[in-house]
Amino acid sequence: MTSHSQSAPRGSVHDQVNLPSPTGWPVLLAVGLALIAGGVISSGYVTFLGALIAVAACVGWFRDVLPQERHVPVIVVPQEIVIVSSRRKVARMAPRGLARARLPLEIYPISAGIKGGLAGGVAMALLAMFYGVVSHRSIWYPINLLGAVVYAHVQVTAPEMEAFHIELLLVATALHITTCVLVGLLYGTLLPMLPRRPVLLGGLFAPLVWTGLLHSILSIVDPVLNQHIDWLWFLASQIAFGLVAGVVVVRQVRVPTWQYPFSVRAGVESPGMMGDGDSRD
Amino acid sequence: MAADSIAVPLPRTESRSLLLDWLCTVDHKKIGMMYIVYALIFLVIMGCEAILMRIQLARPESTFLSADAFNRLFTMHGTTGIFFVAMPILIGFGNYFVPLMIGARDMAFPRLNAFSFWMTAFGGILLYASFFTGGSLLHGGDAPAVGWFAYAPLTSPAFSPGHGTDFWNLSLLLAGIGSIGAAVNFIATVLCMRCPGMTLGKMPLFAWMNLVTGGLILVAISPLTAAQLMLMADRFLGGHFFDPAAGGQPVMWMHFFWIFGHPEVYVLIIPSFAFISEVLPVFSRKAIFGYPAMVAATAGIGFVSLGVWAHHLFTVGMPSYGNAFFVLTTMVVAVPTGIKIFNWLATMWGGKIRFATPMLFCIGFLFQFLIGGLTGVMLATAPFDWQLNNSYFVVAHFHYIIVGGILFAIFAAFYYWFPKMTGRMLSEKLGKWHFWIFVLGFHLTFDFMHVPGLLGMPRRVYTYQAGRGWGVWNMISSIGVIFQAAAILIFVYNIVHSYFRGALAGNDPWDAWTLEWATTSPPAEYNFSSVPAVRSRRPLWDIKHPEDPDWKYE
Ligand SMILES: [Cu+2]
Numbered sequence: 001m002t003s004h005s006q007s008a009p010r011g012s013v014h015d016q017v018n019l020p021s022p023t024g025w026p027v028l029l030a031v032g033l034a035l036i037a038g039g040v041i042s043s044g045y046v047t048f049l050g051a052l053i054a055v056a057a058c059v060g061w062f063r064d065v066l067p068q069e070r071h072v073p074v075i076v077v078p079q080e081i082v083i084v085s086s087r088r089k090v091a092r093m094a095p096r097g098l099a100r101a102r103l104p105l106e107i108y109p110i111s112a113g114i115k116g117g118l119a120g121g122v123a124m125a126l127l128a129m130f131y132g133v134v135s136h137r138s139i140w141y142p143i144n145l146l147g148a149v150v151y152a153h154v155q156v157t158a159p160e161m162e163a164f165h166i167e168l169l170l171v172a173t174a175l176h177i178t179t180c181v182l183v184g185l186l187y188g189t190l191l192p193m194l195p196r197r198p199v200l201l202g203g204l205f206a207p208l209v210w211t212g213l214l215h216s217i218l219s220i221v222d223p224v225l226n227q228h229i230d231w232l233w234f235l236a237s238q239i240a241f242g243l244v245a246g247v248v249v250v251r252q253v254r255v256p257t258w259q260y261p262f263s264v265r266a267g268v269e270s271p272g273m274m275g276d277g278d279s280r281d
Numbered sequence: 282m283a284a285d286s287i288a289v290p291l292p293r294t295e296s297r298s299l300l301l302d303w304l305c306t307v308d309h310k311k312i313g314m315m316y317i318v319y320a321l322i323f324l325v326i327m328g329c330e331a332i333l334m335r336i337q338l339a340r341p342e343s344t345f346l347s348a349d350a351f352n353r354l355f356t357m358h359g360t361t362g363i364f365f366v367a368m369p370i371l372i373g374f375g376n377y378f379v380p381l382m383i384g385a386r387d388m389a390f391p392r393l394n395a396f397s398f399w400m401t402a403f404g405g406i407l408l409y410a411s412f413f414t415g416g417s418l419l420h421g422g423d424a425p426a427v428g429w430f431a432y433a434p435l436t437s438p439a440f441s442p443g444h445g446t447d448f449w450n451l452s453l454l455l456a457g458i459g460s461i462g463a464a465v466n467f468i469a470t471v472l473c474m475r476c477p478g479m480t481l482g483k484m485p486l487f488a489w490m491n492l493v494t495g496g497l498i499l500v501a502i503s504p505l506t507a508a509q510l511m512l513m514a515d516r517f518l519g520g521h522f523f524d525p526a527a528g529g530q531p532v533m534w535m536h537f538f539w540i541f542g543h544p545e546v547y548v549l550i551i552p553s554f555a556f557i558s559e560v561l562p563v564f565s566r567k568a569i570f571g572y573p574a575m576v577a578a579t580a581g582i583g584f585v586s587l588g589v590w591a592h593h594l595f596t597v598g599m600p601s602y603g604n605a606f607f608v609l610t611t612m613v614v615a616v617p618t619g620i621k622i623f624n625w626l627a628t629m630w631g632g633k634i635r636f637a638t639p640m641l642f643c644i645g646f647l648f649q650f651l652i653g654g655l656t657g658v659m660l661a662t663a664p665f666d667w668q669l670n671n672s673y674f675v676v677a678h679f680h681y682i683i684v685g686g687i688l689f690a691i692f693a694a695f696y697y698w699f700p701k702m703t704g705r706m707l708s709e710k711l712g713k714w715h716f717w718i719f720v721l722g723f724h725l726t727f728d729f730m731h732v733p734g735l736l737g738m739p740r741r742v743y744t745y746q747a748g749r750g751w752g753v754w755n756m757i758s759s760i761g762v763i764f765q766a767a768a769i770l771i772f773v774y775n776i777v778h779s780y781f782r783g784a785l786a787g788n789d790p791w792d793a794w795t796l797e798w799a800t801t802s803p804p805a806e807y808n809f810s811s812v813p814a815v816r817s818r819r820p821l822w823d824i825k826h827p828e829d830p831d832w833k834y835e
Contacts, residue, residue: 017807020391022305030399033458037451038407040517041414041444061392076810083799085792085825087566091633100834260834 015078018071023064029057102257104192110185112252117184120245121176124237131233138162140169145228147172161228180241187245192254199246207238307391308806309376312398314702316373319402321773323365326409328769330358332762335726339759341747351743353421353445357408359429360449363545364456365405367687371552372401372463374694375491377702379467381797381804382485384476384813389469393462400459408452415443425449428741430538431512433523433531438516447516450509457502457509464502467495476796477814483835485795485818486569489576490555493583494548500587501544508537532597539590547586550650550682551579553690554621557643560697561625563793564640565632568819568831571624578617578624585614595666604663611661618654622647637791638712642693645720649685653678656731671741674734680727692716692772699776700790704802705783711775715768722764729757794819 035050064070092100128142135141136158144161147168191198211234218226258265303311334354337346346354380388388394408425415423425445427435436446471492475484512534514520521527523534562569569575591599591607599607625647634640656678660666669675692715699707733751745751789798799821800809817823817831 017386019386019807020307022302022307023392023395024301024305026307026392026396027304027399030396030403030459033400034403034407034455037455038410040451040513041447064392074806076807077805078810079801081788081799081801083789083821083824087792090826090829100829 015076016073017076019074021064021070021072023061023070025057025061025064029054029061032057102259105257106254107192107257108188108249108252109255110188112249113185113188114181115184115252116187116245116249117181118177119248120184120241120243121180123244124180124241125176127237127240128233131230131237135230135233136162140164143172144168145225146175149222149225150175180245183241184245184249187249191246191249199243199250202249203243203246204239207235207242211235211238305395307387307395309380309388309391309394310702310804310808312394313373313375313377315398316369316376316401319398319405320366320368320370320373321776323361323405324370325769325773327358327361327366328766330354330361332766334358335759335762337743338745338755340756341745341749341752343744346743348743349426350421352426352741353424355741356425356428356449357421360408360425360453361405362683363429363549364453365401365408367549367683367691368456368460369398369401370691371494371549371687372460374556374691374698375467375494375552376463378698378797379470379488379491380474381701381800381808382795383471383474383479383488384796384809384815385470385474386808386812388466389474390466394466397459397462397466400462401456402459404452404454404456404459407455408448411445411448414448415445423448430542431534432538433512433529433534434525436512436516436534437524447513450512450516454506454509457506460498460502464495464498467491468499471495476812479815482573483815483818486558486572486575486579487555487795490551490558490579493579494551494555497544497548497551497583497586501541501548504537505541508534508541511537532594535594535597536591539593540587542593543590544583544586546679546682547582549687551582553646553687554579556690556694556697557625557646559795560639560643560693561628563697563791564635564637564643565629566635567628567632568794568822569624570627570630571620572818574620575624578620581617582614585610585617589614592661592663592666595663596670608661608663612658615654615658622651637696638707638709638716639693639697639791641713641716642689642696645716646686646689646693649681649689649723653681653685656681669734671739672734673738673740674731676740677727677730677734680730684727685723692719695772695776697791698797699779700786701797701802701804703780703783704786705779706786706790707775707779707783711771711778715771715775718764718771719768722761722766722768725761725764726758727761729754729761789821792825794821796820799824 032050032052032054035053036047037050039045039047039050129139132139132141132143141162144163144165147165147170151167151171187202191202194201211231215231218229303315306312333346334351337343337351376388376394380386411424412422423443423445425431425441425448427441427446427449431446431449434440436450471484471488475488481489511520511522515522515524515529521529523529523531525531558569558575589607589611591603592611595604595607656674660669660675660678696707696712699705732754736750736754738745738749738751738755745755786802788800788802790802791798796809796813796815797804799813813820815823817835819831823830823832
């Protein structure tokens with residue numbers, strides 16, 4: 001519904017439009033209702049008077065709109081309205097002959113992010129297990145630690161943390177894969193946006209910031225977990241993830257960004273959309 | 282002036298026509314102006330109330346005001362500010378500009394529109410009538426003294442004798458009817474009155490945000506009205522809804538009130554977002570960044586804000602699941618809000634920014650709203666709130682939102698749209714003075730107000746002992762008010778002076794892109810001599826840059 005029910009038919013004679021006629025009934029109705037309210041505080045007579053006014057105003061209002069809404073014709077004075085900009089110059093990026101572009105011009109397909117995330121995840125897991133062997137003589141230690149973040153069934157004693165627990169392995173694996181894929185997807189989206197040295201930024205800088213953040217808040221959020229984390233190794237595994245995921249993503253083939261909105265690609269035709277015989281390739 | 286060309290249809294007798302004109306008008310522009318002027322008057326009144334309170338609190342153990350008068354003042358200050366300043370001013374701008382921006386000749390229900398305004402107006406008048414009844418005017422007459430959220434059982438006849446509470450109750454009932462009328466009108470107008478070519482996806486964000494606000498008002502006001510009717514039953518008919526001695530529940534009032542009260546915050550902030558979303562792009566010379574995300578974030582905020590009310594009740598004592606739920610939902614609101622802030626920043630990023638007064642107020646809004654939002658997230662954390670609820674920290678927080686956010690957005694809107702409404706520009710020079718002095722005063726008052734809150738000063742105390750370490754901070758806060766008041770005086774002077782003497786604005790002084798700038802300033806009664814048709818979100822850009830119109834890319 002985009003037309004005007006209350007104005008003159010569009011496109012016809014422009015010298016006159018019908019506007020709703022001014023009326024005093026709405027303000028009188030408001031007066032009536034206000035008096036009803038005021039009477040509650042002061043006196044029943046005021047309420048009674050307010051009610052009378054309100055009823056009268058309602059009747060008057062109805063007669064204004066029923067059976068036919070009352071209008072006043074207003075003469076339209078046609079005016080030449082010139083719409084120009086004082087700023088004719090438009091700065092543009094104009095890459096590859098496009099007047100405007102959706103940036104970045106090329107992106108990685110979604111699969112790139114998933115591949116990168118999984119590859120990074122493998123590298124990270126291997127490094128973490130290596131850490132487990134070196135420091136606790138058990139590859140299960142880091143897995144138990146991760147699993148215990150959400151599934152705290154195991155007592156926090158050294159032997160327990162180094163033993164094998166099937167539930168913790170399952171929980172940790174699910175957590176690890178989900179997180180890696182999600183972060184991988186983030187990498188796939190972000191890396192084309194980073195202007196230079198995407199692997200350096202994504203592989204070193206981001207893990208550093210992220211680890212720093214986590215390091216600063218984990219002592220508050222989960223002090224027990226915090227005691228069990230070797231932050232140097234943690235940082236190392238984050239960087240391993242970042243580098244591997246970054247390299248894998250960057251080696252994928254990029255695809256050009258769709259330059260037309262979805263509605264256009266889907267061939268939706270409706271008023272206001274592209275249209276008017278404008279040819280596009 | 283362009284307005285001279287409006288044809289007057291009926292011959293009128295000059296003497297009484299002006300008053301009758303305004304009383305009987307159903308023109309959305311005139312009604313919008315009445316809302317705005319009415320709200321401005323109340324803005325000055327509530328400011329005076331604030332000044333009195335700040336004088337009282339500037340020094341410890343002050344006897345400037347009586348405890349009674351102080352209670353009445355903060356109740357009136359809060360109630361006026363929310364219901365009779367912020368809401369009418371925002372609804373007023375919406376009234377004026379939604380039809381213009383969507384290329385309509387009026388709101389969907391012009392008579393309802395007039396009725397809504399007058400209900401709001403009489404609500405405010407009834408509220409202020411309370412000053413002139415009952416006791417002496419010096420002690421605030423019989424004005425309500427129950428705080429703007431009027432918790433039970435303080436509102437029961439036993440604790441609130443006299444009619445103060447009834448004035449509060451009845452005036453808000455009246456204003457509530459007005460708000461609901463305005464909401465219905467916004468929704469119907471935006472959904473049904475758009476000009477040809479303006480699909481929902483091509484509407485200015487201003488219209489989108491007023492649509493969401495309308496929906497929120499509809500949902501939010503009804504619980505308040507329901508609770509108020511219960512309160513009336515308690516006070517007049519011997520009901521026991523909120524009387525614990527008879528099995529009633531004061532906590533029920535809290536829930537009812539805040540189911541209204543929290544969405545109400547968004548009823549005020551979303552139209553403010555609307556102003557920012559229109560002004561920022563024009564003064565950055567770029568299209569708004571992430572239009573669909575802005576629409577989605579607005580709808581998201583509207584939706585989530587309906588499920589956060591009990592964060593006002595952490596100290597009342599809820600089960601831990603209740604606490605956790607309301608902590609989480611409240612924090613979730615920060616996500617769409619963050620999206621908006623980033624989108625505004627991205628709009629400015631790389632743009633050719635003009636630091637005109639409307640833009641200055643927008644930038645002030647961005648900073649202050651961000652800080653207010655962050656203290657909001659702090660208070661949303663239940664344990665933090667257990668410490669600081671009902672302290673001056675909370676007062677500082679919500680003034681950061683209401684003054685630093687909403688009021689700054691309103692000022693931006695004034696400087697931006699005043700030329701359209703009157704045909705004359707507001708003075709840029711005075712505007713810059715207004716901005717900088719107000720910024721100074723705002724930060725003096727409200728930055729330093731956080732500190733006594735952290736030191737344990739409860740809100741709504743009418744005085745405090747010396748030697749608690751609160752004095753200095755309160756003194757600084759009070760000094761800030763001097764600057765704020767001076768800035769407001771400059772603003773009011775600017776409005777009055779520019780209305781008569783300001784530079785002529787022309788149709789499109791800011792080189793803007795939405796439809797309201799495609800007609801005369803002020804617009805004729807019928808808005809547009811012929812109904813416009815649009816093809817993109819920036820119809821005037823398309824006309825100004827035919828070689829590179831937006832519609833090819835949207
Ligand atoms: Cu709230």
